[in-house]
Amino acid sequence: MITEPFTSGNSVIHQVDPRLKIVLAVLLAGAIAVADRGITLTAGLMVAALLVALARLEVKEVLRRLAVVFGLMALIWVVLPFTYPGDPFLKLGPLHASKPGVLLCLKITLKSIIILAIMIALIATNTLSALGSALHRLGVPGKLVYLLVMSYRYIFVIENEYQRLMRAARIRGFQPGTNVHSYRTFAYLAGMIFLRASTRAENVYRAMLCRGFDKRFHSLGSMTPYGKNVGFTLLTGGAFLLILVLEIWGLKIRGWGI
Amino acid sequence: MTQEPSIISLEEIYFNYPGGRSILNGLDLEIFSGDRVGLVAPNGSGKTTLFNIIMGLLKPSSGRVTVFGKERRTEHDFKEVRRRIGLLFQESDDQLFSPTVLEDVAFGPLNLGKSREEAVAVSKKTLAFLGLDGFEHRITHKLSGGEKRLVSLATVLAMEPEVLLLDEPGNALDSAMKSKLIEALNGLPVSYILISHEFDFLSETTGKILSMEKGKVLFEDEVYVHTHRHSHKVGRQPHKHV
Numbered sequence: 001m002i003t004e005p006f007t008s009g010n011s012v013i014h015q016v017d018p019r020l021k022i023v024l025a026v027l028l029a030g031a032i033a034v035a036d037r038g039i040t041l042t043a044g045l046m047v048a049a050l051l052v053a054l055a056r057l058e059v060k061e062v063l064r065r066l067a068v069v070f071g072l073m074a075l076i077w078v079v080l081p082f083t084y085p086g087d088p089f090l091k092l093g094p095l096h097a098s099k100p101g102v103l104l105c106l107k108i109t110l111k112s113i114i115i116l117a118i119m120i121a122l123i124a125t126n127t128l129s130a131l132g133s134a135l136h137r138l139g140v141p142g143k144l145v146y147l148l149v150m151s152y153r154y155i156f157v158i159e160n161e162y163q164r165l166m167r168a169a170r171i172r173g174f175q176p177g178t179n180v181h182s183y184r185t186f187a188y189l190a191g192m193i194f195l196r197a198s199t200r201a202e203n204v205y206r207a208m209l210c211r212g213f214d215k216r217f218h219s220l221g222s223m224t225p226y227g228k229n230v231g232f233t234l235l236t237g238g239a240f241l242l243i244l245v246l247e248i249w250g251l252k253i254r255g256w257g258i
Numbered sequence: 259m260t261q262e263p264s265i266i267s268l269e270e271i272y273f274n275y276p277g278g279r280s281i282l283n284g285l286d287l288e289i290f291s292g293d294r295v296g297l298v299a300p301n302g303s304g305k306t307t308l309f310n311i312i313m314g315l316l317k318p319s320s321g322r323v324t325v326f327g328k329e330r331r332t333e334h335d336f337k338e339v340r341r342r343i344g345l346l347f348q349e350s351d352d353q354l355f356s357p358t359v360l361e362d363v364a365f366g367p368l369n370l371g372k373s374r375e376e377a378v379a380v381s382k383k384t385l386a387f388l389g390l391d392g393f394e395h396r397i398t399h400k401l402s403g404g405e406k407r408l409v410s411l412a413t414v415l416a417m418e419p420e421v422l423l424l425d426e427p428g429n430a431l432d433s434a435m436k437s438k439l440i441e442a443l444n445g446l447p448v449s450y451i452l453i454s455h456e457f458d459f460l461s462e463t464t465g466k467i468l469s470m471e472k473g474k475v476l477f478e479d480e481v482y483v484h485t486h487r488h489s490h491k492v493g494r495q496p497h498k499h500v
Contacts, residue, residue, distance in 0.1 A: 099453050129356060149355075152357065153355050153356070153398070171276035206310070206347075207345075207353045208356070209315065209340060210313055210340050211340070211369060211414075212340060212366055
């Protein structure tokens with residue numbers, strides 16, 4: 001089940017024009033992704049925390065989302081320190097965890113958390129239709145926007161259809177197993193879902209035509225007060241510049257920081 | 259008194275799906291302003307196809323479609339038709355594609371060039387008319403079957419059409435919702451064609467009933483709805499006259 005728990009707030013961040021949020025989220029995420037210095041990442045972490053705080057999101061829910069990253073990171077922490085060459089940092093029997101390896105893990109983890117937190121604060125606070133409309137106005141091709149918005153709506157219908165077909169198979173005694181009969185049945189199921197999805201797509205398109213759809217998306221999102229957009233742009237744009245300056249400035253006096 | 263020109267006129271319409279059997283076979287139909295017509299026919303007799311042809315969603319292999327006094331051929335011709343005629347689809351899930359109810363109902367008005375404020379206002383008004391106050395921010399895919407049906411009707415009505423084509427509007431509605439629908443239909447100043455299998459429902463919402471057979475609309479046995487008193491055995495039990 002997909003829910004949009006972060007879209008319902010009424011904070012400053014929620015009121016900012018989605019287009020600004022998308023552009024700045026991409027800039028910040030890009031800067032963080034290529035940043036290498038500890039000081040830059042620390043600043044990034046603070047910016048992310050500030051944005052989440054400004055959006056007044058439920059901390060528990062945000063942490064629950066971030067927890068997904070930790071699962072992935074665990075895998076990197078298990079492998080990378082022991083395979084990366086460098087001075088040993090920790091010895092576990094025959095295994096040596098190298099210092100650069102541990103540092104690299106730390107950086108990857110930090111970057112992932114920062115980028116995800118920024119995305120939660122800036123992207124997840126828009127409803128999907130507002131995002132679709134904003135992306136379209138930013139020049140993303142209509143077909144892609146269409147695909148995004150429609151996938152969101154119809155994923156549930158497709159899931160229902162799968163459940164219905166599966167039930168129909170089960171009440172006639174179908175038990176999945178490792179045999180040709182099961183594989184064939186699943187292939188039929190998949191084929192049937194594709195068929196139904198394509199028929200449905202055709203009907204939905206007709207319904208849209210009937211309501212005057214002319215390949216443009218309109219959004220109900222209300223107009224943003226000018227001041228809030230400017231304030232947000234100054235703040236977040238400033239944070240982006242700060243990250244850039246820190247990264248470049250840090251490089252110039254190499255050997256001082258991490 | 260001269261007769262007003264028809265608002266929808268189909269002449270000699272033929273239609274078949276590629277490689278399939280013929281669905282419509284020289285169909286003729288005329289609808290006049292103020293008509294409230296019921297359409298009863300077996301499944302697969304081409305009722306839904308007929309609606310799609312009126313809206314220009316399917317092109318007949320031959321025949322003439324005239325709507326609001328103009329012959330309609332190209333996609334461009336049908337744009338005006340779609341603005342003035344509202345089609346309620348048989349399947350609500352086909353019609354509701356926006357995440358929330360308000361966005362879905364406002365979709366049509368926004369496409370017609372209304373401002374956001376106007377679109378929201380007309381959407382709220384339409385929802386209230388159908389007794390759906392407070393549904394604005396409900397998630398469309400989480401509505402019950404009957405609620406989806408009424409919201410679908412709201413999406414059509416919000417465009418303020420002059421004519422409605424209703425494909426089994428009573429589907430999935432419980433009796434309370436159905437009476438709400440009957441009341442709404444009777445309160446609307448529009449003409450409509452309504453497909454249904456239920457005579458009770460048709461008798462409360464339409465003035466005449468047509469049927470289809472072999473890809474044609476039958477006029478010979480136009481059924482006029484009327485009530486009469488009579489007596490017979492076990493008349494107290496609920497029963498049907500066909």
